[in-house]
Amino acid sequence: MTERLPIFPLGAVLFPGLVLPLHVFEERYRLLMSDLLSGEEPRRFGVVSIELGHEVGPGAARRLAPVGCTAEVRDVREHEDGRYDVVATGGTRFRVEDVDDSLAYLRAEVTLLPEEDGPGAQDAVAPVTGQFRRYCDRLVSHGAEVADLDDLPADPGSLSYLVAASLVLDRSDKQRLLQADHAAARLRLEYELLRRENLLLETFPTVPASEFLGGGVSPN
Secondary structure (H helix, E strand, O other), X not given: OEEEEEEEEEOOOOOOOOEEEEEEOOHHXXXXXXXXXXXXXXXXXXXXXXXXXXXXXXXXXXXXXXXXXXXXXEEEEEOOOOXXXXXXXXXXXXXXXXEEOOOOOOEEEEEEOOOOOOOOHHHHHHHHHHHHHHHHHHHHHOOOOOXXXXXXXXXXXXXXXXXXXXXXXXXXXXXXXXXXXXXXXXXXXXXXXXXXXXXXXXXXXXXXXXOOOOOOOEEO
């Protein structure tokens, strides 16, 4: 399924189900939000990670990751000076097919990607859950605060996105997780990443800061 979306490039990776707070202050993104809110439902845009550089404009399509995620607007507060505080939720993964930079902000033709468990997905749930609990325990031992882990999902897709959003990883690793073909592939990659991160947490006395540890607002 192909769709045309306004694109919000970010220095982060958005996953389905992840809550995304945004403070929108740049003029081009104010225009994006104004156009979005004046249109018909659904109010959604595409979030794509910036692979190279920090700005958009002519040639910016070459700087964007090939796969992004739709963001469904849940709450908006418009300030008197034209800024917006937006809360959105990650929706559906998509592949960027063609980018239009004729407006102040980017638009793109995207293909929405199916969500499939893939072969062996259910068998990967228990090993990843065990490694993830071990990972969170080690973060706590380093003084970090983590969410309640009593009810981790047993569904492969839901678990794969929860772990992907929670791990303290470089953006390139996060993007690899988003681009995985299905939940089974994502879980297998997460298992290897968790083994690596658990070894690092055993070896080093401190942990890096991340959205998993602190949260906060993503500026445009």
